[in-house]
Amino acid sequence: MGLYVQLLVDGLFLGGLYTLAAIGISLSYGVIRIINFAHGEFVMLGSYAAFWLATLYKLDPLTSLPLVVLGGGVAGYLLFRWVIRHVLEAPHLNQILLTFGISLVLQNLAVVLWTGDLRSATSVVSYAAAELGPVLLTFSRLIAFVVAVLLVVALLGWLKWSELGRATRAVAQNQQAALLMGIPIRFIYALSFGISAALGAAAGGLLSFLIPLSPWMGFPLVVKAFAIVALGGLGSVMGAIAGAMLLGLSETAVSYVLPGGSGWAEGVSFVFLLGILLLRPRGIYGQALEEQHR
């Protein structure tokens, strides 16, 4: 019994981190229809920002999180205005090439600036834990989970109730109609991209004290995030949450229950993803729009 509660708790915590890493992709795909291979690098840069703020200015990664999020947002907004904007009219697939190029640039910029050495920050909550009966609660993962939930709730609230949030949803649903309604599409695009980057940076800020950092940490994360976003149904924030939780739980469950499970876990979760797509060809929240690729 204790094992299953532990499994649930660990799976949920992992799912929270996955949610935060994936939700930015869901937003930028939902609104701008862009497949952003560089999203993992926003996570990486967020991690490094938190790490350097901790190392140079003794700021706890949890304290510096607002700064990291803000920085990520501004950087994302500017990147969109300066670079990404230019390929929106080009054949849709060029985004793959462009964002991959950006990802390569950011990765290697990180290597040049900070070397390939592994890093990791420490937070006040890093090594605190509580044992509730047979279940172990590590505070670092618990707090990361809580922060992730708060950020996701804030995003959902913003989308639902604020003026700009509503405009964003309108653009996601129907660009043409939104344009006719006088919604400044270009601004909404840049804003969504900025928020998407900010969420990635937030994930990075939390990961900075949980996992080792390197300039290459982004790519495997982005692969998983794509899977999560597709699992949930593209462009649906709720779907991304469901997908992330499913993946976090299934990976943890396989690791706990099967012998050698940790090695198979990732494979099993991809089998799981494939299975769900075959049953629900448009993801769990399958109301996503028909693809518009040329």
Place this chain on the structure above:
Amino acid sequence: MKRSAGCTATALALAAMVTWPALGQAQEPIRIGAPFELTGRFAAYGTAGKRGVEMAVDAYGKRVLGRPIEVKYVDVQSNAQVTVSAMTELLEQERVDYVIGPITSGVVSWATPPWRQRKPVWLVPGSSSTRNETELGKEKYFFHPYPWDYDYHASLTAMLKHYIGTGKKLAIVYSDGAYGRAHLPHAKEAFAGAGYRIVLEELVREGAADYSPALLKVRQARPDLLLGLVQTADAILLTKQAKSANVGVPYLVGTVYAALNEWQKATGAAGDGWLSVTSYMPNLKRPGNPKYPKLFPSSDDWEKAFRARYNREPEFLDPLNYVAAVMLFMAIDRAGSIEKDKVVAELEKMDEPTFYGRAKYTKSKGGTLHQAFSAMIVMQRQNGKSVVIYPPEVAKGKLITAGP
């Protein structure tokens, strides 16, 4: 008229081309290929290798046999295809007869088939995986100045037997990566052979974000020792999570990572108690070689020079690549020629004390013809410091248990 002038010019040019090499003989550089992982996943290792070789070239006065040393550094980008391209370029276009690098086991495996095409003298200052020993050890031109994975476990078990005796319970956590897979059989053999009971063998995924499941099983198994057979990145996660999960294992045994400055900085207080084998770490206060004070100074002096040049702490790969390269230059000098076989003979004969250990190539346990620096020391992280605890003649402290 014009035509004859053209002919004369051509003839002159041809003559110049024919005589040029003869004229330039004395100054023709000695070329050494240095394929390193300078970018990509393994960049931290390759850049350390390059630093060591750079220092060696400068310490040697940039010349051997009166000819300039020209090291051709190429970046293998931690990528299999690029490694093949880079090795081909060095061997076939640059026609180098001496190669130093790469460092990591996987990249060395990629580089092996192209190396076989021409078999230059090959120094591999790194790669502990015995997979490469099986493939390369018996090769006449292959030199391995770094321990193989069984050397790690021989040192670790000797130290443990010395302090805590045998019969204790051991849990092993190993990764599904090349590192874990290569180490596991040797670790099992050494620890079981030394009388330890293996109560858990748990596989973890390389690059995973959560090791809680494995650590829960460790907690339940209640072992006396935890052995982590993982690469540095995974070791950081394992160490931090072991601390926060409060695994309650008295002795935390690592392979080589706990001796790395990189790991120490990343894990901070969580690293306390972890054990590590290494062939070198800063502040060992080893003496230099009085015959070659410039090439093999005391460890303190070498470290000072290194810090002044690179503004960072040296890891074991920096001095290792330095010493390996200096040994090669000395062998070329002593051979008085750059002929491969003569240089190999000199490398085989060489026996010099250095701050890195005794520079002598011998036969390894696993059959490598040219093996050096297999001896390892064991250190433990105690209150944020690295303390050498084995072998007794160099020990500065004793083994203590981790945590409360």
Place this chain on the structure above:
Amino acid sequence: MMPKARVKAAAWAALAVAVLAAPALGSPVLNDWNVRICSLMMVALSWNLTLNAGLISLGHSAFWGLGSYAALLAANRLGAPLPLSLLIAALAGSLAGMGLAALTGNLRGIFFAISTLAFSEILRVVGLMTPDLTGGAEGLYLTPGLRPAPAVVTFAVALGAVAAVVVCAGLALTRFNLACRAMRNNEDVSKMFGINPLVCRVQCLAVAGGMASLAGGLNLWHGGFLDPLVAFDLHVTVLSQIAPLLGGIHTLVGPVVGSVLTVFLSEGTRIGLGASGYSQLVLGVLLVVCVLAMPSGVVGLWRRVLARRARP
């Protein structure tokens, strides 16, 4: 019109002869580039072929890796010589392609793409977790005695690339191509023309999967070593898209030119910037510049230049 077509055909033929004859020069470095360009060309053409049918694949590393392992195991375990091992590799890729197409018959657009990505990741994990078969993460060497001279391997890769171009050119003349284009524009509408999208998908992925797996198998004979991280490296997938995008998608010449350009850029930056550690950074910048400056690839740029010239 006729002479122009003839010029084109002659140019293609000359290119083929050059690529096939190059190994005879015996330059190992040239051979290495030849292998990298030609094997990339094959996966790029394969990816472009699936794209022509409206299918975006994010799983070409699956075919590449599958082909590599098929060739490796055929050679090491059965002692298969180069041609037989390659045949087995291509067949394995074709079968996997057909299976994947049949399985994912009702997945569209990005959902199909993600399912191919999942396919590749599953294979990678299986490779890592079955060390008795694949050697696990430690990898396996191709038995050294089996390897023919590098020039022979290079010639085989060149032959593979020429064959891939011929197959793609041949398919472009058939009804199959029209069916694919109809599917690309609208799968539902294509049904009205009597096209069975499932059959079309299966055919398309059979050819594309075989082609990419053949490239993987050829690359194994060139490299001589394999582990699951190398075999199922997602960068193969990325490169198989970058090459056609740089050259110009939906064309035959695009992936060909794009492959040359991709290898040229990556080797150029690697050799040019050497040990500085900046090579991949500059490569990234060049990719960004290329996509901004040539939104329709080299082919698009060329057409624009021609159009401007044609104007008085």
